[in-house]
Amino acid sequence: MGVFRMPSLGADMEAGTLVEWLVQPGDHVNRGDVVAVVETQKGAIEIEIFEEGEVARLDASLGQKLPVGAPLALIRGAGEEAPAEAPAPAPQPEKAAAPAPAAPAAAAAPAAAPAEGVIPASPAARHEAREREIDLATLTGTGPGGAIVLADLDRARPRPAPQVADRKQMLAEMRKAIAAAMSKSKREIPHYYLFHRIDLQAATDWLNAANESRPPEERLLMGALLLKATARAAAISKAVNGHYTDGFAASKEVHAGFAVALRGGGLIAPAIRDTDKLSLDEVMAAMRDVIARARAGRLRSSEMTDGTITVSSLGENGVDAMGGIIYPPQVALVTFGTPRQEPAVVDGQVVPRTTITISLAADHRASDGRLGAKFLTEIETLLQDPEAL
Amino acid sequence: MTPDDIRKAFIEELVNIAPDIDPDTLEGDEHLQDDLELDSMDILNLVAAIHKRLGVSIAEEDYPQIETPDKAAAYLTQRLGG
Numbered sequence: 084m085g086v087f088r089m090p091s092l093g094a095d096m097e098a099g100t101l102v103e104w105l106v107q108p109g110d111h112v113n114r115g116d117v118v119a120v121v122e123t124q125k126g127a128i129e130i131e132i133f134e135e136g137e138v139a140r141l142d143a144s145l146g147q148k149l150p151v152g153a154p155l156a157l158i159r160g161a162g163e164e165a166p167a168e169a170p171a172p173a174p175q176p177e178k179a180a181a182p183a184p185a186a187p188a189a190a191a192a193p194a195a196a197p198a199e200g201v202i203p204a205s206p207a208a209r210h211e212a213r214e215r216e217i218d219l220a221t222l223t224g225t226g227p228g229g230a231i232v233l234a235d236l237d238r239a240r241p242r243p244a245p246q247v248a249d250r251k252q253m254l255a256e257m258r259k260a261i262a263a264a265m266s267k268s269k270r271e272i273p274h275y276y277l278f279h280r281i282d283l284q285a286a287t288d289w290l291n292a293a294n295e296s297r298p299p300e301e302r303l304l305m306g307a308l309l310l311k312a313t314a315r316a317a318a319i320s321k322a323v324n325g326h327y328t329d330g331f332a333a334s335k336e337v338h339a340g341f342a343v344a345l346r347g348g349g350l351i352a353p354a355i356r357d358t359d360k361l362s363l364d365e366v367m368a369a370m371r372d373v374i375a376r377a378r379a380g381r382l383r384s385s386e387m388t389d390g391t392i393t394v395s396s397l398g399e400n401g402v403d404a405m406g407g408i409i410y411p412p413q414v415a416l417v418t419f420g421t422p423r424q425e426p427a428v429v430d431g432q433v434v435p436r437t438t439i440t441i442s443l444a445a446d447h448r449a450s451d452g453r454l455g456a457k458f459l460t461e462i463e464t465l466l467q468d469p470e471a472l
Numbered sequence: 473m474t475p476d477d478i479r480k481a482f483i484e485e486l487v488n489i490a491p492d493i494d495p496d497t498l499e500g501d502e503h504l505q506d507d508l509e510l511d512s513m514d515i516l517n518l519v520a521a522i523h524k525r526l527g528v529s530i531a532e533e534d535y536p537q538i539e540t541p542d543k544a545a546a547y548l549t550q551r552l553g554g
Contacts (some may be wrong), residue, residue, distance in 0.1 A: 299520040304512050
């Protein structure tokens with residue numbers, strides 16, 4: 084029997100408020116299923132489960148603020164006995180008459196079908212729909228088994244923008260969370276910093292040519308090239324990619340956290356899994372997706388914790404470099420300044436070239452300046468051949 | 473479509489991208505990036521939404537022509553032959 088607990092969604096989280104259950108006792112859950120929504124200082128986060136089994140019991144109720152580690156539910160693994168208070172197991176499905184040769188083990192029995200006429204919905208969504216007088220029959224569910232969840236209500240009938248006071252309070256909470264994480268980082272991580280100005284002309288020319296023939300919805304942003312190049316370089320320079328907890332553990336995979344500025348202030352850096360292995364179009368699609376969900380407050384718990392390195396683009400704000408603060412337990416933060424035209428010497432001639440400054444903040448417990456320098460020059464090399472990204 | 477309809481459509485799509493913008497207090501000369509703080513992804517999403525809604529594909533080199541609601545309304549009106 085496994086206990087599903089309130090996860091820690093970052094160095095800055097102490098507690099979360101349970102706002103929605105997406106499963107109920109008797110439901111089968113698989114690794115990676117979203118089972119609950121928890122409100123944190125960084126907005127509502129969809130919580131995934133990392134074991135497989137059947138929900139035996141829910142131990143937390145909606146609206147409860149619970150510390151990290153508090154039990155949320157009891158999960159019964161395959162072959163385990165039901166706890167006393169669990170409902171009787173569903174009847175075995177009848178065996179097929181003809182035995183299929185080498186059939187895989189029967190898939191888990193689907194959750195009991197809802198009674199006829201009852202629209203599947205999470206209890207919170209059902210309650211909210213009553214409050215807001217929304218007919219569940221008019222909605223399409225996107226939860227487990229097509230159940231209607233809170234997000235479906237908001238999609239069907241967007242809420243009015245939050246009141247200014249709420250928004251201010253939310254931003255103040257997020258600022259507190261950022262301050263706590265950054266103070267911890269500055270206290271514990273011996274940072275070193277490197278800055279490197281590189282030629283971005285090849286990447287700029289390639290991007291302009293690629294976008295010229297693409298409709299707007301298929302265009303790429305320079306940010307996608309920068310993220311991909313950084314992820315590929317991180318796969319080579321292993322000492323900047325991973326987590327430091329009890330010593331440094333390099334990560335085999337590169338899940339680049341991508342810093343997203345929230346409108347009105349605040350910052351969140353959801354991880355894009357296996358960034359180094361995605362095509363540029365896939366990186367672009369992933370960026371578009373996480374930005375939209377970060378702003379709507381629908382990120383998943385794994386996206387909050389899986390990041391192995393963080394990349395931040397200062398965009399068109401007009402500054403060149405930033406001495407950033409590492410997001411623990413990660414060990415490196417890469418920042419790109421504003422691309423700009425500068426005089427450069429090419430073949431003995433002074434010519435205008437698009438350049439960009441890359442900044443690295445890295446953890447001396449995991450690497451030193453020599454390795455950091457190799458990492459930045461690897462990013463530079465990759466960006467000189469954008470087509471191969 | 474009248475120029476007014478075009479302007480209204482542009483502002484609706486702008487507010488979809490940045491829901492905290494109040495269309496009633498939005499000034500025609502506010503700059504999308506400098507004043508309204510849209511980033512490059514917001515601009516791209518806005519251009520894609522306009523492409524879908526009005527059928528006008530705005531090339532990247534034309535982005536300066538939509539940098540304020542006034543400029544965008546004039547540019548889109550001209551592109552739509554208004």
